[in-house]
Amino acid sequence: MALTETDVRGIADYARIALEGDELAEMTSYLNDAVDMLAPVLDYDLPDVEPTFHPIGDLANVMREDEELGQRDLPLEVALENAGSTRDRYFRVPSILGEAGDR
Amino acid sequence: MAQYIDTLSAARIAAGIKAGEFSAREVAQASLDAIAAREDAVQAFLQVCPELALAAADRVDAARAAGGELPPLAGVPFAIKDNMNLVGTRTTCASRMLENYESVYTATCVQRMLDAGCVPVGKANMDEFAFGSTTDSSAFHPTHNPWDTERVPGGSSGGSAAAVAAGEVPLALGSDTGGSIRQPAALCGVVGMKPTYGAVSRYGVVAFGSSLDQVGPFGRTVEDVALAMNALTGAGKDPYDGTSQDCPVDFCEHLNDPIEGRRVGIIPAFMEAEGLTPEMRAAVEAAARELENQGAELVEVDLPHLDAAIAAYYVIGPAEAFSNLARFDGIRYGYQEPDCANLDAQSSLSRAHGFGPEAKRRQMLGAYLLSSGVYDKYYYAAQKARTLITADYASAYERCDVILMPSSPRTAWRHGEISDPTQMYLADLYTISINIAGNGGVSVPLGLGADSGLPVASQLVGPAFKDRTMLMFARALERGLTDAATGAPALSVAPAFAGKGGELA
C-alpha cells in the first residue's frame, strides 16, 4: 500500500522536518520508490533465524567502572559554545506550547 | 633535485624525519603548500588548519631535538574526514546544520593518529552526514576527482580520497558505512580500508549508522595503510566506545609474506552482475590471475543471501540514521532557525533548513521504517537477513582466506550523471554486504581502465578481525601489479597534480 501525502506529512511532523513547497510531493514519491526497493527483505522474516542487532559477534556485558574521571567534563562556556540561544547558565528554547498555547 | 611531498609515502616521510633528512615543519609546510597549489582544482578540504599542523610538526621536531624516541608516524601529514571531531577545528559533516560547529572534544581515532605523531592539516569534504557516494551532496562545494576534475571522487569520504590521490597528504581518515572508504578509494586510485567493525573506535565520529559505521585509513601504499591501522588500533579498545574491541596485531608484521598456497574466493555471481563495466571486470580478473601467479589458489564461493543486502542496508542504515540525527534540533548546537514563536516551529524549521535533501530523505525513510507496524515488518527481516549474510561469509571463509571482488561496478562518473537517489543506492552492491556482516574490506588500485583511462580497482575482503591477512593479499597485488611496473609501490598521484606545489625546502 503506497504512502499518501497525508502519511508523509505525519512522518515529517514526527521527525520535526518541515516540508515546504514541492517537498511533500517529492518526498512521497521518494519514500514509495525506496520502500519498493526494500521489498526483497520481506522474504527474510524467517521463523528459525535470530536477528543480528549488533555486528560484533559475541560481545556482551560491556560495562565500565563507576568512577568519576573528570577527563571529559566540559567547562560551562564550552558546553554552551555551540548553542544558538542561551540564558545565564542555561540552554534556552522558545515557548514550548506556543503563543496560543494551543497544543 | 627538488623533492616533492607527493613522491613520498608516509613510511618514507617518517623515516626521513627520524633520519634528519628534513624536518617535520618542512614536511607540514610542503603539505600545506601542495594544498594551496592544488585545492582550487580538487576542493578536497572544507577547512585547512595550518596553525594546528605547524604546531604539531614543531612538537615532533622538538621531540627529535630533545633526543626522544619518535612515534612511528612522526611528522606525517594527514587529512580528517569532516565527521570526526578535532578540537581547534569545526566539525561540519559538510552540512549547513553544523556549518559553525566547533569541536569541543577530539575523536579517539584522530587522537590516536596524533599520538602516533601525525600532523593534522585539515578537514576533508564529504557527502552531507556521509549520505552519498559522490561527495556532491556536500552543502558547501563538490570535490573533484584528481584523475578527471569533471568527475566525482566517489563518496562519502570523497575529500579524504581526493586529498590523497592529488598528493596533498599521504594519509587520510575516512568512515565507511556502506562503502564510503572503499568506493572513493577505487574511484581515486588509492588504497582505502574499512577495518572489521569494532577494530577502530567510533567515539567522536558523527554517527550515521551505528551498527555499520567504521573508521579506516586511505593511503597511496598498502604499507602506509598498515601503519595507520597500527596507529588506530595499537592502544587497544577504546573505553569510550563500548562496541570497540582489542585488535592486538602488528599490521606491518606479515605484510610482505608470500601468499603461496593460500586460497582466494571468487563469487561468480558478482563477476556477472549487471552494471559491472568490462574494464572493472577485466581489472578484477587480472588481479585474480596475479594472485594465482603468486601461488594462491582460486576457489569459487557463493553468498546465497546476498540479494537481500541492499534492501537490508537501506532498512538498517536509515533507521539508525534517523535515530542518530534526531539530536540535531538546533538547541544545544547546530543551525537554529531565528525568530520562531514556539519550539516545534524552531525544531522543524531548523531541521528543514539545516539538512540537505538526502539527509532529509534518509531520516524520513528511517522514521517511517521504525514506526509502529512497519518496524515489525522490515526491521526484523533486515536483521535476520543480516544474520544470514554474516553466516554466508562465515561459511565462505571456511573455504578461503580472503574474497576478491570489485569495489565499484564502474569508474568515476561525471558530476550530476546519476541523479535518482534510489538508482544511486544500487551502485553500492559490492561494498554494502561487508558493512552488514561487519567484516573488513580493502580497495586496492589496479592502474587505469582500458576504456575510460580512469583508476580501476578491486576489493579484498576477509573474516572478522583478520584484517592483517587481507592487507597481506592487498600488498601481494600491489607488489605484483605496480611494483613490477615501476620498481616501487606506485604512489598513484594523479598526473595532473604531481609535483604541483609541495616542494620540500
Next chain:
Amino acid sequence: MKELSEVLKDWEAVIGLEIHTELTTLETKMFCNCKNTHDAKPNANVCPVCLGLPGALPVPNKRAIESIVKAGLATNCEVQKHSMFYRKHYFYPDMAKNFQTTQGPVAFCMHGHLDLEVTGRGAAERPECAFGAAEAQSLASASANAVGLSTAMATQMREGSHGGALAGMSGYNTANLALPERHEDGSYTVPIRILRIHMEEDAAKMVHVGGEEGRIAAASESLIDYNRCGTPLIELVTEPDLRTPEEARLFMEKLRRIFLTLGISDCSMEHGSMRCDGNVSLRRRGETKLGTKTELKNLNSFKALHDGLAYEICRQAEVLEEGGIIYQETRHWEPGRKRTVVMRVKETADDYRLFPDPDLAPFDLSDEFIAHCAAEIPELPDAKRDRYETAFGIKRADAEQIAGDPETAAFFEASAEGLSGKPAQAVANLIVNELAAYLKGVEGGITDCGIAPAQVASLAKLLAEDAISSNQAHEVFGLMAESGEDPEKIVDERGMRQVSDAGALQPIVDEVLERCADQAQQYRDGNQKVLGFLVGQCMKESRGQGNPKLFNELLRASLS
C-alpha cells in the same frame, strides 16, 4: 463528591504504579563518567555523552546494572540474563539525543511481587472479588500499555530465546493473580505483582519562565539544565493489582524501605529521586471489564500518592455516576487545591519508534554476576522486622518501622544488643518516639546527631527497671542529648532515681492522707477522679522520686 469509603462500596478501583528511582548513591551517570549529583550549578556536570554531542557514545555503568539486579532480587523478580538497551524516541529538549536510552520488551528484572500487610481502617476498603479470564486479558494489555510497547511488540517475543517478557505477558493468567488473604481481625495480606524493573537514563531539568508557578502553560521560554540528563534511573511498573489508595501508599513505603536498605538510592520523594505516577480506572464491583484509566502525575509524597488517588477515584465515580465518560488523559495532582487537573489528552498511542540501541552491546548476565549481586544484598526489611520481633521481642509495628530504615536499624541493633523483652522494647520506644522527635529538630541524621546507642541502652535499662518514669525519661533524653552524658549519671546527679520501695513510700502516703482528709473522704464516697490529686500530692512530697504507679497502688490500698 462522595467519600472514598462510600465510593469503594460500589466501585472497584484498579490501580497500577510506575515508580522511577534515581540511583543517587552511584558516583557517576548511567552512560558517562560525569558526576551523579543533585546539587551542582546548572550545566556544571555535563560531557559530550550526556549533552548528546555529535559522535559521543554511551558505555553503561556497571554499578548501575548491579543495583538494578539487586532491586530485582529484593522484590522477588526473575533477573533476565539476556536483555538489551533500546532507544525510545521523542523530540523534547530534556532529552539531549531526542531519544531516551531505556529497555525494550525484556527488562533486567521481570515478574516480581511484594506482599503487603494491610491493617486498620484501610483494610476495610479492599473489595472482595474474584478474577476471570476476561479480566486477565484486559489487565495484560494494560500492562503492555504501561511500558509503552506497541501491541505488536507485546505479542511477539523478539529478543531471542532467552527473553521471557512477552512470554510472561501472554501467559498472564488467573493463576498469576493472587487474592488477598484475610485475617480474622479484618487485616489482610496481598501480593502486588511487579511487571518489570528496567534501567534507563533520566532527562534534563527544565525551567519554564514567564508562566504561572513555573508551569509550562503560559511560559514565554524554557531553560534547560542537563546536569540530571543521563543520571541512572530504574523504573518499576506494577501490575494493576492495587485496589485502594492505602495499598498504593503501603506499596510505595515498602519499596522505599527496600531500596534504602539496598543502598541504591536516597529515595527522597521530596527531592524527586523517587517519583511515582499512578494509573487508575474504575469499574462496578463484580464487573470484569476494565474502565478507561487516567494517569496521575505529581504524586510527590506518600500523602500526595494517597490523596491524589483517593481524589481521582472519587472524581471518576462522580463522572460515571452522572452518566459521563472518563477520557484517557494525564492529570496533575494539585495538593494545595486538593484536586487533579488535565495535563494532556491521549488521543492516540504514542509511537516511540523503539529499537535496540546499536551502540550498546547486549547483556548476557552470568550466574556469577547475579550471585555476586545477591551476595551484596543485606538483610531486607521484612526479614529484619521478623527477626526483631522474635529475637528482641519487640512489637511488630515498632519492628517494622525500625527495620525500614537501615541507619535506624543499625542504631537499634547497637542499642539493644544483648537485650530482649522489656528493656529491648524500651529501646524501641525511645528510638521510635524520643529519638525520632529529637532528630526532627536538629541537623544531621541518626549517625551524627551526637546521641550514642550506649546512651539509649542505658536509658532504656533505667526505664525497664522502673528506676525512672517515662516522663522522666523524656527529660533525661533531652539532658543527655544536650550534655552527651550517660543517663545513669544524669539521673543520679539530679537525684531523679525513682523510689519503688513500698516501705519507703508508705509513710508519705500516710502523711498525705492525713493532710488531705477531705479528698480522702471524697474518694471513699465514690469520686475516683480525686485519686489523681492524691498521687500528685505524694509525688510532690517525694520530690518527684516516688514511683507514681506504686503510689497509686498504696493509696488505693490505704483507702479501701
